[in-house]
Every structure is written in structure tokens, then in C-alpha cells.
Amino acid sequence: MNGASRDALAGARERLDALTESTSVDVTALAGELASVTALLDRESGLRRALTDPAQPAEGKAELVRRLLGGQVSGEAADLVAGMARSRWSRSRDLADALEELADTADLIAAQRAGGLDDVEDELFRFGRIAAGSTELRAALHDRTAPATSKSELLHGLLGGRVHPVTERLVVRLVGAPRGRSLEGGIESLSKLAAARRGRTVAEVVSAVPLDDRQKQRLGDALARIYGRPVHLNIDVDPSVLGGLRVRVGDEVINGSIADRLEEAARRMAG
Structure with a gap:
């Protein structure tokens, strides 16, 4: 997302966090309701455009949400969607995308609460x-x-x-x-x-052999120093790596495998 939509999503995330701080909120039910509203907006492109039309008053769009969702979802879900309708969105689809993320996040909060x-x-x-x-x-x-x-x-x-x-x-x-x-x-x-949810970065790791707990800890600590935050390791084993590791964090690849070093040497010799 860009521009206004990015700011609107950031505000919606903050409202979701504030809402789910209360243990009285059924987070699992909230996730299902937000997913249902996402599906509704996917089906009803006219409604999606109406709720993101910058020419319409913000409070009018929020009231439209309350009329449509009143009695269909919880008050917490309706208020959250109404607040999102008040925000400005760069594209009409961005509202549905943001709601989908909030639905998934609510489910993850439920998992976090349960440990x-x-x-x-x-x-x-x-x-x-x-x-x-x-x-x-x-x-x-x-x-x-x-x-x-x-x-x-x-x-x-x-x-x-x-x-x-x-x-x-x-x-x-x-x-x-x-x-x-x-x-x-x-x-x-x-x-x-x-x-x-834990303020961590995901690193996808490919190793020729399984890593023991000490190796995982050392790798995690090293990556945390590089990226300045805790790193969660998703580790896969691929014998073709031959040795060393291949690590991907987002779009960045940290390549330390023997196989890739051999391929690079072969390319240099051929060139």
C-alpha cells in the first residue's frame, strides 16, 4: 500500500491493538467477523467504492457501515470497520486488503493469548x-x-x-x-x-543437514545483530546445498553454501 492507504492501515492496526488489549473481547469471533466483512467487500465492488470515495463525508461513510453491519456483527467489529471507513484510501481495494490483514492478525492475537x-x-x-x-x-x-x-x-x-x-x-x-x-x-x-506480533523478523534458512539447538541459537543471534531485532528461523533441509547455509530475509539473500560458491567459481572460470 502507498500514501493514504498506508497511513489508514497503520491507524487501523493501532485501533485493533487497543481493542484486543481488553480480555473481554472475543478475539476469535472478531477475526471471523472481519473476514466476513472482507468477503462482503470483495463481492460488492459498489459498496467498496462508496466506503472509500474521498468525495463523501467521512462520518457519512461510517454511518453507512453501522447501518449495514448493525446486528450482523459485534459492536466492536462494526466500530472498527466504521473507523476504517472514515480514513482516506488510495484505492478502493486497499480497504478490503486491510480488513483481511486485521482478520488474520486477530486470529494470531488469539494464538498469542493462548501461548x-x-x-x-x-x-x-x-x-x-x-x-x-x-x-x-x-x-x-x-x-x-x-x-x-x-x-x-x-x-x-x-x-x-x-x-x-x-x-x-x-x-x-x-x-x-x-x-x-x-x-x-x-x-x-x-x-x-x-x-x-513478537517484533521479530522471519529468516528462511536452507541447510544441508539439520541444525542442533546450539547452531540455531548462534545463527539466530548473528542475524539479530545484523538486523537489529529478534529473528525467527524457518529451517528447511536440502542435501543439495552440500554445506553451509542459505538464508533469506525478505528480499535479501545471505548466501554461504558450498554449492553456490562452486557455481560462482565455475561462472568465473567460464567467463
Whole structure:
């Protein structure tokens, strides 16, 4: 997001954090309500444009939200969406994108309250790796002709009782309503949101062999010194790396693998 939308999203995040500081708020229910409003805006492009029209009075747009959502969602959800309607948005789609992020964040807050946020981070990464390695599963989840209900049933069968409930909800929602994202891109976005809840950066690590706890700690400490904040490691094993590590943090790759050094040497010799 750019400009006005970025500022509006920052304000919405602050309001969500303030709202969920109260233990009386059912955060799981709030997440579901925000996801439902996201789906509504995706279906109703005219409503989305009306709520983001800069020519309309801010309070009028907030009142429209209250009329539409009153009695359909909780007061907390309606107030949160109304506050977002008061804000200025660069594009009408940005409002729906922001609501989706808040829905996912609310679910992650629920996991954090229950002490399960670390589990959710790890499970999201593992599911992404499993899906990437299974042609059959990936094809089933990307099949545009298959109804969302059948995909949800498949995921419930695969994940139900085996992962944290928040992990299951996030993955089912992502697959059921990808909103133009790939499964891999959606999982990566969710992982970053989960890490952000603890003020951490996500590092994707590929190693030729499994790392022991001491090695993980040393790597995490080294990356924390580089980036100036705690780093959560998502570690995958790939024997083709031959040795060393390949680390990706966002768009930056820290490449220390023997395989890549050999490829670089070969390129230099050929050149």
C-alpha cells in the first residue's frame, strides 16, 4: 500500500491493538467477523467504492457501515470497520486488503493469548513446505473448478487435530479466499504477520543437514545483530546445498553454501 492507504492501515492496526488489549473481547469471533466483512467487500465492488470515495463525508461513510453491519456483527467489529471507513484510501481495494490483514492478525492475537503463537509460526512454515513438495496437494488446492467447501473439507481432514486451531483457520481461509495470491505467497504473508506480533523478523534458512539447538541459537543471534531485532528461523533441509547455509530475509539473500560458491567459481572460470 502507498500514501493514504498506508497511513489508514497503520491507524487501523493501532485501533485493533487497543481493542484486543481488553480480555473481554472475543478475539476469535472478531477475526471471523472481519473476514466476513472482507468477503462482503470483495463481492460488492459498489459498496467498496462508496466506503472509500474521498468525495463523501467521512462520518457519512461510517454511518453507512453501522447501518449495514448493525446486528450482523459485534459492536466492536462494526466500530472498527466504521473507523476504517472514515480514513482516506488510495484505492478502493486497499480497504478490503486491510480488513483481511486485521482478520488474520486477530486470529494470531488469539494464538498469542493462548501461548501458541510459536506453534502457529512453525506450522504455517511446515504446511507451506509440504504443499510445495506435493504436486497432488498443490493441484487440489489450486483447482479453480473445485468448490471452496471441498477444499475446506480436505484441509480440515489434513490439519484437524494435528495443528493449532488458529493455523487451521488461517490456512482454510487462505485457500478458500486466496484473493489473487498464490498459496506460497499467502503463507509467507501470514508467517510475516505472526513474526511481527513478537517484533521479530522471519529468516528462511536452507541447510544441508539439520541444525542442533546450539547452531540455531548462534545463527539466530548473528542475524539479530545484523538486523537489529529478534529473528525467527524457518529451517528447511536440502542435501543439495552440500554445506553451509542459505538464508533469506525478505528480499535479501545471505548466501554461504558450498554449492553456490562452486557455481560462482565455475561462472568465473567460464567467463
